[in-house]
Amino acid sequence: MNGEPEVHEESEASERSEEFEARLKAYEGRPAAATGVGRDPVNEPMIRHWCEAMGDTSPAYTGPDAIAPPTMLQAWTMAGLSRSPERTAAYDELLRLLDESGYHAVVATDCEQEYLRPLRPGDEITFDSVIESVSDLKTTKLGAGHFVTTRTDVRAGGALAGTHRFRILKYAPARRPKKQAPGPPEERRPRPVVNRDNAGFWEGVARHALLIQRCTGCGDLRFPWLPGCNSCGSPEWDTVEASGDGTVYSYVVMHHPPFPAFEPPYAVGLIELAEGVRIVSNVVGVPYDKVRIGMPVRLDFRRYDEELVLPVFQGVAE
Numbered sequence: 001m002n003g004e005p006e007v008h009e010e011s012e013a014s015e016r017s018e019e020f021e022a023r024l025k026a027y028e029g030r031p032a033a034a035t036g037v038g039r040d041p042v043n044e045p046m047i048r049h050w051c052e053a054m055g056d057t058s059p060a061y062t063g064p065d066a067i068a069p070p071t072m073l074q075a076w077t078m079a080g081l082s083r084s085p086e087r088t089a090a091y092d093e094l095l096r097l098l099d100e101s102g103y104h105a106v107v108a109t110d111c112e113q114e115y116l117r118p119l120r121p122g123d124e125i126t127f128d129s130v131i132e133s134v135s136d137l138k139t140t141k142l143g144a145g146h147f148v149t150t151r152t153d154v155r156a157g158g159a160l161a162g163t164h165r166f167r168i169l170k171y172a173p174a175r176r177p178k179k180q181a182p183g184p185p186e187e188r189r190p191r192p193v194v195n196r197d198n199a200g201f202w203e204g205v206a207r208h209a210l211l212i213q214r215c216t217g218c219g220d221l222r223f224p225w226l227p228g229c230n231s232c233g234s235p236e237w238d239t240v241e242a243s244g245d246g247t248v249y250s251y252v253v254m255h256h257p258p259f260p261a262f263e264p265p266y267a268v269g270l271i272e273l274a275e276g277v278r279i280v281s282n283v284v285g286v287p288y289d290k291v292r293i294g295m296p297v298r299l300d301f302r303r304y305d306e307e308l309v310l311p312v313f314q315g316v317a318e
């Protein structure tokens with residue numbers, strides 16, 4: 001049999017998928033929900049309830065010059081229990097198209113907010129929502145599918161105050177592999193999740209530097225990496241390189257359950273660095289049953305495979 005018919009089928013399939021993706025892309029920019037009006041103007045009682053629920057005692061949210069916590073953005077647009085948001089025909093159509101093409105499962109993946117100006121008690125809220133993007137076909141652990149991002153623009157007195165992006169994955173669930181006889185175990189360690197908030201940390205690790213974030217507003221050091229300062233709220237930061245000295249602040253010895261690529265028993269330490277922040281890591285170089293609280297440790301970097309380097313801590317014999 002020559003290869004021609006297969007090549008032909010392949011190109012037909014890719015034409016079909018291009019055509020389908022073009023149909024999906026045609027929904028980008030179309031409204032996802034009818035323009036809405038906030039049920040209540042921005043108001044002090046809702047701000048107070050929010051702050052109590054969140055345990056947020058920032059003085060910015062009380063008093064005569066109070067602003068609303070920026071993360072309340074979506075709260076001002078919510079329809080309440082008795083009303084549901086009015087989805088547009090375009091959005092319903094897009095979801096139906098995906099359903100009918102086999103991407104009938106759905107999972108919410110993430111939400112992102114941007115804040116352009118503070119909201120204050122008395123602000124009247126309006127909002128509208130568009131289908132911002134429909135991704136190409138993506139392969140995920142759940143199955144192949146398309147990410148659909150809707151963007152809600154929130155306005156106060158007509159001026160854009162912030163945006164709220166909400167992303168779902170419409171996917172065809174991957175078939176679960178049938179239980180097989182135990183084969184070779186996956187010997188590689190799990191990969192760290194690297195995102196824009198912690199990428200700098202992993203870049204440091206790659207060149208054998210353990211970087212601690214430092215708030216340039218108040219000077220507080222923080223670890224693990226976060227987008228903002230827990231002490232003063234500033235999003236501005238730089239880094240300091242850890243000296244590498246530390247002590248075991250606490251630890252556990254892992255016996256069970258076993259995980260691939262980990263050989264129990266082993267010690268997992270909460271290491272207090274000389275700089276004052278703490279990091280969870282492996283304590284190596286000493287038998288697991290010799291690890292003690294207060295034991296001095298020294299930073300080291302261990303290569304686990306061709307792509308994975310992790311900071312570990314060597315027990316220092318006293």
Ligand code: ZN
Binds near residue numbers: 217230231
């Ligand atoms: Zn700070």
